[in-house]
Amino acid sequence: MSYESKDKQRVFNQEFMPHIDAMYNFAYRLTLDEDDAKDLVQETFMKAFRFINSFETGTNAKAWLFRILKNSFINNYRKKSKQPNKVDYQEVESFYNSDSVNENITTDLRVETVQHLIGDEITNALNALDVDFRTVIILCDLEGFTYEEMAKILDIPIGTVRSRLHRARNLLKEKLKLYANSLGYKDKRK
């Protein structure tokens, strides 16, 4: 789609700007730094304006912007960090499923324990996840994207979205279990 110059600004203001808060929150939860988040949002909006012709009015602007933001994040911040580019999901999964990990966890995570946890504890557990796992939980639970939208934002098949989400939640459960244990929550059934 090719927009006239004045239409570009109209589309930008009407379709893109309303998502600035959601974009900032996503950026902050990826970078965990306020200044980095601001830079990332600014860069995303500049790119969105530059590539506005590839946006079709009436389609999902929020998902389109999230995709640009996620790609910018990968380009800028992954390069800087020492983290490997890709998590070996299989390895992480088998690690967390192994008996040697589970035998240290004496208390099973229970619904009432989760309900006792406060915001900071949930936030810390989420932030402690590797960014790929954190991202799927943010997109699904906090932003309410469908699997299909997430697949587009992340450039991965829907099946991968679902399995990554499943693994992310298992990892989060493990973190919450460790948290609950360290805070001294005990299974009250006994």
Added chain:
Amino acid sequence: MNDQTMEVEQNQACTELLQLVIDGQATQKQQQELKQHLEECENCREEYLLSKSITESIKNHIKPNQSPNGLANTIQSKILETASLK
């Protein structure tokens, strides 16, 4: 197919169904299917309640922030600047 393989496949199917329902992306038929299964299977029922409580905790506790003051203005003036250069 032996019993163990069947059990693994059954568990996997339950996990997938459970996830679809929790994420609000199950069809009515799938929701019904899970409801029926939960009445019979205690393990899945516990798993369902736990997963649901975690998802709800995330939604309730992690509140969105507003973008910092001035960010929207900075972006808009940069856009105007870029547009006027063309």
